[in-house]
Amino acid sequence: MQIKETYKKLLDHFGFQKWWPVHTGTDRFLEVSIGAILTQNTNWKNVEKAIENLIKDDVLSWDKLESIDLEKLKELIKPAGFYNQKAVYIKNFVKAVKGLPKERITRDLLLSIKGIGEETADSILLYGLDRPYFVVDAYTKRIFYRLGITKTENISYKKLQKIIQQNIPKDINIYKEFHALLVELGKNYCRKRPLCIKCPLNNSCKKNLK
Numbered sequence: 001m002q003i004k005e006t007y008k009k010l011l012d013h014f015g016f017q018k019w020w021p022v023h024t025g026t027d028r029f030l031e032v033s034i035g036a037i038l039t040q041n042t043n044w045k046n047v048e049k050a051i052e053n054l055i056k057d058d059v060l061s062w063d064k065l066e067s068i069d070l071e072k073l074k075e076l077i078k079p080a081g082f083y084n085q086k087a088v089y090i091k092n093f094v095k096a097v098k099g100l101p102k103e104r105i106t107r108d109l110l111l112s113i114k115g116i117g118e119e120t121a122d123s124i125l126l127y128g129l130d131r132p133y134f135v136v137d138a139y140t141k142r143i144f145y146r147l148g149i150t151k152t153e154n155i156s157y158k159k160l161q162k163i164i165q166q167n168i169p170k171d172i173n174i175y176k177e178f179h180a181l182l183v184e185l186g187k188n189y190c191r192k193r194p195l196c197i198k199c200p201l202n203n204s205c206k207k208n209l210k
């Protein structure tokens with residue numbers, strides 16, 4: 001099945017997802033970036049709780065995240081899990097990026113920060129800075145493999161990102177929506193044990209188990 005058709009079918013089924021949720025009054029780029037770090041290895045509900053703690057304590061700003069005591073930061077982001085590491089990653093990120101003009105925030109710069117991998121960097125770039133980088137995650141790899149678009153689920157991040165970017169219009173809104181739609185499909189149907197009977201892609205999927 002063509003990648004563009006997949007996008008259209010998912011959009012018809014789930015509708016626009018309108019990620020990334022941001023609280024009003026906060027710095028969008030900062031909140032998206034902190035969310036992208038916090039969402040590593042956890043679900044969004046847990047991230048929301050951690051972000052709410054940061055907002056309640058009035059520390060979701062560059063200056064306050066830079067000066068907050070590390071132990072206090074760990075406590076606030078605890079709901080997101082892996083809080084010892086993630087607190088350090090947030091500190092690393094703020095130290096490297098605070099005060100930089102947006103045009104100097106490149107993918108390479110983000111990837112040079114300990115704790116920021118490709119998925120996190122691209123989430124920050126796409127959802128925080130409106131740059132055209134498609135975000136690949138484990139759902140994307142699984143779904144594209146099962147659809148028969150890729151030969152292995154262990155395809156490299158870069159390779160799959162390139163395949164997708166070459167097959168959809170270079171449009172940040174489509175990049176944002178498509179990624180969010182793949183997450184929905186992965187959560188609701190294309191799970192480890194797929195629910196193919198009700199899946200919106202089942203007519204054209206190679207691994208369809210119905």
Ligand code: SF4
Pocket residue numbers: 143146147189190191194195196199200201202205206207208209
């Ligand atoms: S038909 Fe099944 S394997 Fe294919 S995408 Fe849907 S849930 Fe996944």
